[in-house]
Amino acid sequence: MMSFVLAGRDTTASSLSWFLYCMCMYPDKQEKIFEELINMEKLIAKRDGNTNETHGTVVSYDDAVISNEVISKIVQGKKTASNDGFGSNFIMVAKKFADEVMTYENLQSSCLPYLHSAIAETLRLYPAVPRDGKVALEEDILPDGTHLKAGDQVVYVPYSMGRMPFIWGPDALAFKPERWIHDGRFQPQSPFKFTAFQAGPRMCLGKDAAYLQMKLTAALLMRFFRFELVPNHPVEYRMMNVMTMKHGLKVNAVARETIQDS
Numbered sequence: 311m312m313s314f315v316l317a318g319r320d321t322t323a324s325s326l327s328w329f330l331y332c333m334c335m336y337p338d339k340q341e342k343i344f345e346e347l348i349n350m351e352k353l354i355a356k357r358d359g360n361t362n363e364t365h366g367t368v369v370s371y372d373d374a375v376i377s378n379e380v381i382s383k384i385v386q387g388k389k390t391a392s393n394d395g396f397g398s399n400f401i402m403v404a405k406k407f408a409d410e411v412m413t414y415e416n417l418q419s420s421c422l423p424y425l426h427s428a429i430a431e432t433l434r435l436y437p438a439v440p441r442d443g444k445v446a447l448e449e450d451i452l453p454d455g456t457h458l459k460a461g462d463q464v465v466y467v468p469y470s471m472g473r474m475p476f477i478w479g480p481d482a483l484a485f486k487p488e489r490w491i492h493d494g495r496f497q498p499q500s501p502f503k504f505t506a507f508q509a510g511p512r513m514c515l516g517k518d519a520a521y522l523q524m525k526l527t528a529a530l531l532m533r534f535f536r537f538e539l540v541p542n543h544p545v546e547y548r549m550m551n552v553m554t555m556k557h558g559l560k561v562n563a564v565a566r567e568t569i570q571d572s
């Protein structure tokens with residue numbers, strides 16, 4: 311339990327911060343994710359014979375800037391107080407989306423491929439574990455012929471590996487979820503190339519759980535809000551075991567248009 315709580319909390323939390331940061335830096339990618347979520351919502355409504363989304367009234371909350379408290383209530387599906395500027399319809403639509411669209415099946419890597427790829431791309435550029443060290447218990451020879459004595463330390467650096475043109479091509483520094491998509495599907499890379507979760511027998515045990523949590527939270531936020539960085543707030547690395555943001559991330563969340571059931 312200690313492993314799961316320690317390994318699974320700050321890693322996913324900081325990755326979500328970096329994901330939001332990437333969304334703010336690349337608004338065109340943020341829009342693509344929104345479109346993907348809306349399309350899925352429409353498909354599911356159509357499948358279930360609920361066509362309200364095409365006949366409903368469009369309610370705009372465009373000028374509103376929402377507090378963290380309101381966001382967390384929406385993510386948890388709770389009703390917000392009536393004086394916070396958001397009607398219960400907004401909460402109802404968000405809750406419906408969470409319950410009916412964000413199912414376990416719809417959060418698998420085969421669904422929402424663009425969102426899944428954007429999370430993988432975030433981890434390529436901003437791996438939650440930026441460097442990871444090992445100690446040889448006994449004398450050993452690495453696959454490339456390097457000799458190790460007992461007690462030697464070996465460090466691999468997912469942060470650097472994720473940015474090497476040698477590994478990812480000349481556009482290695484660009485945030486491009488498209489690089490993970492082939493024939494419209496998310497295509498995983500070898501864990502020896504994409505090392506954010508380590509590779510081999512001691513690879514992260516929580517990888518699928520991490521994607522599930524991050525995809526759910528990101529989908530709920532992306533579907534209902536557009537994020538923008540607060541101008542002039544410094545975004546810097548805090549290089550610890552987990553790569554968090556030194557000054558945290560400050561964003562404005564602007565509510566998107568919501569389609570209200572008539």
Ligand code: HEM
Nearest residue numbers: 313317318321322325438439507508512514515516519520
């Ligand atoms: C973005 C999220 C995450 C990243 C980037 C990540 C990354 C990693 C890395 C690099 C390791 C190898 C550490 C080492 O042995 O040197 C690891 C191990 C581990 N992770 Fe994760 N992790 C994430 C989320 C999670 C979550 C959500 C859980 C649990 C629910 C989890 C559970 C574990 C466990 C139990 C190990 C130890 C596995 C072993 O030693 O055999 N991780 N993780």
